[in-house]
Amino acid sequence: GKIRVWTEEDAINAWPSFAASAHKGIFGTGYIIAGSDHMPGSALLAAKGALRSGIGKLIIGTSQFASAILAGEVPETTYEFDGLEKTANGSIPKKLKAAAIGPGLENEDLIEQAVQTLLEGDFPVVLDAGALQKRRYMKREIPPILTPHPGEFSRMTGLTVKDIQSSRIQTALQYAAENEVILILKGEQTVIAFPDGDAIINLTGNSALAKGGSGDTLTGILTACLCTHRTIKEAAANAVLIHGMTADLWVSKYGVRTMTASDISDMIPEVMKNLENKKGI
Amino acid sequence: GKIRVWTEEDAINAWPSFAASAHKGIFGTGYIIAGSDHMPGSALLAAKGALRSGIGKLIIGTSQFASAILAGEVPETTYEFDGLEKTANGSIPKKLKAAAIGPGLENEDLIEQAVQTLLEGDFPVVLDAGALQKRRYMKREIPPILTPHPGEFSRMTGLTVKDIQSSRIQTALQYAAENEVILILKGEQTVIAFPDGDAIINLTGNSALAKGGSGDTLTGILTACLCTHRTIKEAAANAVLIHGMTADLWVSKYGVRTMTASDISDMIPEVMKNLENKKGI
Amino acid sequence: GKIRVWTEEDAINAWPSFAASAHKGIFGTGYIIAGSDHMPGSALLAAKGALRSGIGKLIIGTSQFASAILAGEVPETTYEFDGLEKTANGSIPKKLKAAAIGPGLENEDLIEQAVQTLLEGDFPVVLDAGALQKRRYMKREIPPILTPHPGEFSRMTGLTVKDIQSSRIQTALQYAAENEVILILKGEQTVIAFPDGDAIINLTGNSALAKGGSGDTLTGILTACLCTHRTIKEAAANAVLIHGMTADLWVSKYGVRTMTASDISDMIPEVMKNLENKKGI
Amino acid sequence: GKIRVWTEEDAINAWPSFAASAHKGIFGTGYIIAGSDHMPGSALLAAKGALRSGIGKLIIGTSQFASAILAGEVPETTYEFDGLEKTANGSIPKKLKAAAIGPGLENEDLIEQAVQTLLEGDFPVVLDAGALQKRRYMKREIPPILTPHPGEFSRMTGLTVKDIQSSRIQTALQYAAENEVILILKGEQTVIAFPDGDAIINLTGNSALAKGGSGDTLTGILTACLCTHRTIKEAAANAVLIHGMTADLWVSKYGVRTMTASDISDMIPEVMKNLENKKGI
Numbered sequence A, B, C, D: 001g002k003i004r005v006w007t008e009e010d011a012i013n014a015w016p017s018f019a020a021s022a023h024k025g026i027f028g029t030g031y032i033i034a035g036s037d038h039m040p041g042s043a044l045l046a047a048k049g050a051l052r053s054g055i056g057k058l059i060i061g062t063s064q065f066a067s068a069i070l071a072g073e074v075p076e077t078t079y080e081f082d083g084l085e086k087t088a089n090g091s092i093p094k095k096l097k098a099a100a101i102g103p104g105l106e107n108e109d110l111i112e113q114a115v116q117t118l119l120e121g122d123f124p125v126v127l128d129a130g131a132l133q134k135r136r137y138m139k140r141e142i143p144p145i146l147t148p149h150p151g152e153f154s155r156m157t158g159l160t161v162k163d164i165q166s167s168r169i170q171t172a173l174q175y176a177a178e179n180e181v182i183l184i185l186k187g188e189q190t191v192i193a194f195p196d197g198d199a200i201i202n203l204t205g206n207s208a209l210a211k212g213g214s215g216d217t218l219t220g221i222l223t224a225c226l227c228t229h230r231t232i233k234e235a236a237a238n239a240v241l242i243h244g245m246t247a248d249l250w251v252s253k254y255g256v257r258t259m260t261a262s263d264i265s266d267m268i269p270e271v272m273k274n275l276e277n278k279k280g281i
């Protein structure tokens, strides 16, 4: 296993390029199951993150009530009403290139069944927030991608937050190997641990991200990167790096306590341009 | 038949100018039938495109659920609830200068009847997305304007996407002539083929447009241009050129994978100013 | 009667100044009855215009459906559900400093009764759009303020648009005197005619305003100016001037066909700052 | 008792700093009970103020109708439907770090009971607008924080507005001492009076704030500051100072009558950056 820091240069090299004739089908359709009536914003934040990160088409699976809230803000998105229930019943949209489930969801039984349906697919699947539970995973060609913050990782493992934080890299690597999953342990210096023993450390981001909704946005960015990148590793590393860079850019402009999760997506174009400019040189 | 590239200079020359005393009636009323409960955004994107492109008045025909989603974002618009159903039943708003149908629509039977109603009018009619089917067209003074991407053109013709793409101009011209329609075959280097054998090639735009919703926005821009331009040819060519120029401007500012379809309309004022500036010189 | 052009200098001189300790009560509460289920945007545009023009408090009387559409965009506003019906029944909010009725309204009987209720109050009343009918006005200390475009003025008077346009100032003055109203005849070179025979000509604005919703926005700006200005004349002249200046500023930045009615309100802060700067010199 | 003016330097010194590893739990969860069906905007304004001021998580207690209006604008927020009713019945979210109640609320009986429930908690509680009544307060470790404008303070005390305004500091201090509350008497030169006889005077802000919704926004900013600051005094003083500075910045940019309450929150990032820059020097 190799443990390394993901740099801006890594990000630039891993960024995929596409033919001038590329059409939306090539960038792929992502499906995000998120949001409930009293937490509709989590679906909106995930959608914004995905749309700003190059996804071809985005379907949001949520309640009709939540869909009405999202649609004016992200008109590029289409909706699968009651996507959680439908997925729990085994039905998902066709030709998905990536899927994510969890932000703003609560019904544990439905989530459990929906997670199973998604994992039966052959595309990458991100599990976040409400979809993060103590659970066994069947072996899968593309390992499930789990994105817990330390509190959620504690719930998944029974370890205390303190124990987790005192040994983030080793704990993450051990969990990834034992469960054959990709584990993105969030927080300062996010660790991306792979079942083969590799780990990527992210140094971007700061406590401006310590706000409700930051993680939902990451789920969206990650879903988009999974649709567009060549490898899961590069997709995960780039998503986490870009997410953090938005906060670094914000802080350099407006100070540290004024950022909201919505701002993450709004900063992505400038962050990406900065990266591209460095590539040019 | 003359095949030519549409240049910025062509666009500037074709751009109509109006008397200082012009009122909204002169710019005309456009009617766009688009959007459904789980695809409301397509109507919003079309509306935004039309409003930024000089339309006098805009009526959106959609469900009440979708209207509620649009209205806060595009308050300049009025609504015909269940416009698809009403049009299928033969009823449309009065004094239309142009109409479009298709984005975000699914009920094939209703669409089919609504298309017939619109084509019985004496104004230009744009058929997009759900309104693009294998179909025969009655002869009409202003030919129907069809805006398929290659996948939709394949559905309309039975040709494979590969065959279409390998001979875009000839295939488009042949279809336009045989069916007496104006065919806008979208994608890199959009072809606008006329039944008289003329074709216009567009060189603006790039894969930042390869995203859900880009085409819906074009439908809106086109509807507005049809309301304001002297000829259908100039309207179609200018709409496609402006649409593409927004993506070229975006990419020069923010890189290639961060644009969303909403950004197309947001960039139009700057694109138009750039064009006007060139005219000035 | 004196006929004069209203200049920027006039506007600056007429702009009221307030004590540093002024509170919202001093700026007054305005009440705008506007918007219906399929034309909710007209109420939103009027609200935006009023909020950007210095109103203290704003109450919008509209349907609950329309209120839900407005509230996220103009959170400073409170709502009187079914304000048209309530006003028709003789009930209005207390302590109004100005009121307006008309944009996006259709039910002629209710409008007629609501207009009567408002005119029984002792505050200035703006009648626009749906509230503009052939009608006799009771004598009133503050004359009703009518804001027709030429088409509406034709409906009110039976004159043809052509006749109106060929003699805008004289026709407006005659109507104002005969009906004891203040008549704001909109269009290029808006005429504000007073029952005492005075007329003010406005030279700002351009055909970028020739769009659905421009007039609704003016109704909002005017309502706010009536709340804050010393005299009705100054309020009317300043409202019309500011409204037009936003379009002049827009055109200087982005060209002439890309403006929407929403942009009018968005440009007001910059227009006002430009005016204030000139005052400073 | 010490009476002093709160300066920018005071604000900078009082601004808390946090470890680079801080997570959202450290910044705390705030709960704001606000907004009703025909005054939903007050909840939105409070939410925007809180989110821009560094809160970790925000829960809004309001009707489902109002929640739907907020959710698209502040997706970082979660909702407690009918939070007023639930709190009146003794039920509140867990682990609150601060709470506020009042903006846009009307049902006096429910408010009264909800206030009692909140005051039984061990976190700071802000009472504003509809929650400001003539009332006796039980002794409480953290005194209730009341934010009346002079009209509301008149309602609470029976004093005339004129009497209040002629002796703002003494009247505020007396009320704070007698009722063992923290009294924030709003208006030009807001006074923050503490039960121990100390008073802080704020010199920022201007009559651009004399608009519906300004106070609702302050309630949100204050709730966030209570979550993040070391002491209640510093939180209150900083919230009032920042709130006023946004208006001072606006006026320097756009003149005095064009600001809306929404703009307060939008200006916070720039205001905070300016403060941080001064700190740096």
Ligand SMILES: Nc1ncnc2c1ncn2[C@@H]1O[C@H](COP(=O)(O)O)[C@@H](O)[C@H]1O
Binding pocket: A149, A186, A187, A188, A189, A190, A204, A205, A206, A207, A208, A209, A210, A211, A212, A213, A214, A215, A216, A218, A243, D020, D021, D022, D023, D024
């Ligand atoms: N102090 C911090 N430094 C860097 N990143 C952080 C910090 N706090 C939170 N984040 C990031 O913000 C997001 C929070 O996710 P969540 O807790 O699910 O909302 C994750 O991507 C974290 O890595």
Ligand SMILES: Nc1ncnc2c1ncn2[C@@H]1O[C@H](COP(=O)(O)O)[C@@H](O)[C@H]1O
Binding pocket: A020, A021, A022, A023, A024, B149, B186, B187, B188, B189, B190, B204, B205, B206, B207, B208, B209, B210, B211, B212, B213, B214, B215, B216, B218, B243
């Ligand atoms: N690679 C590309 N280069 C230029 N234009 C494109 C490209 N991909 C998509 N577009 C344009 O984006 C729009 C997509 O339409 P639709 O597929 O209906 O959403 C059309 O106007 C296409 O011409």
Ligand SMILES: Nc1ncnc2c1ncn2[C@@H]1O[C@H](COP(=O)(O)O)[C@@H](O)[C@H]1O
Binding pocket: B020, B021, B022, B023, B024, C149, C186, C187, C188, C189, C190, C204, C205, C206, C207, C208, C209, C210, C211, C212, C213, C214, C215, C216, C218, C243
């Ligand atoms: N060509 C024009 N020149 C100047 N102002 C115009 C022009 N066309 C429309 N307007 C203004 O835009 C508004 C249109 O109002 P309405 O027709 O009610 O939407 C009025 O304030 C008109 O004076």
Ligand SMILES: Nc1ncnc2c1ncn2[C@@H]1O[C@H](COP(=O)(O)O)[C@@H](O)[C@H]1O
Binding pocket: C020, C021, C022, C023, C024, D149, D186, D187, D188, D189, D190, D204, D205, D206, D207, D208, D209, D210, D211, D212, D213, D214, D215, D216, D218, D243
């Ligand atoms: N003339 C003024 N000068 C300074 N601050 C003001 C002025 N008028 C109102 N404010 C502030 O604006 C807010 C109004 O609160 P409210 O009346 O509850 O909406 C309070 O924070 C006031 O202190």
Ligand SMILES: [Mg+2]
Binding pocket: A129, A214, A215, A216
């Ligand atoms: Mg999370």
Ligand SMILES: [Mg+2]
Binding pocket: B129, B215, B216
């Ligand atoms: Mg399309």
Ligand SMILES: [Mg+2]
Binding pocket: C129, C214, C215, C216
């Ligand atoms: Mg009008």
Ligand SMILES: [Mg+2]
Binding pocket: D129, D214, D215, D216
């Ligand atoms: Mg208040």
